[in-house]
Amino acid sequence: KNHIVKNFGNDVYSFRSKDKTVGSGVSGLSNERISMIKSDVSKILDSYQPHIGEESAKKKALELVRALPKHHCGDHSLCKHEDFCTFRKVKNENPEMSDAEVAAKAASESMRSHQLSLDEVGQHHLLKIL
Secondary structure (H helix, E strand, O other): OHHHHHHHHHHHHHHHHHOHHHOOOOOOOOHHHHHHHHHHHHHHHHHHHHHOOOHHHHHHHHHHHHHHHHHHOOOOOOOOOOOOOHHHHHHHHOOOOOHHHHHHHHHHHOOOOOOOOOOHHHHHHHHHHO
16 A cells, blocks of 8 residues: 555656646645545555455445546546545535535634635646556
């Protein structure tokens, strides 16, 4: 697992250095944001590891990986698992709330209130790395 996460991180740093449009700072692929994404990848692997070989666990892990780039950009349309997404958890608990209200409440409950700002091409590249 550690090698997978380390190699992923190295690939993201390399991607960032080659493509200046992904930027750095609060809304770019900053070191902090890359660490957050690496942490999420590690969490996904940790949740899958005890269930290797189970089709439902594999499906969930793949769904989580596919959702990561959009999730970090504030688009939770692919997020299905509230144990990995505060927005999804708040939305499931408060179905009457608008997405803007859910986003505000989720941001107040999350330690990660800043969104990554990547266009569709950048998100696609990040997903390819994953």
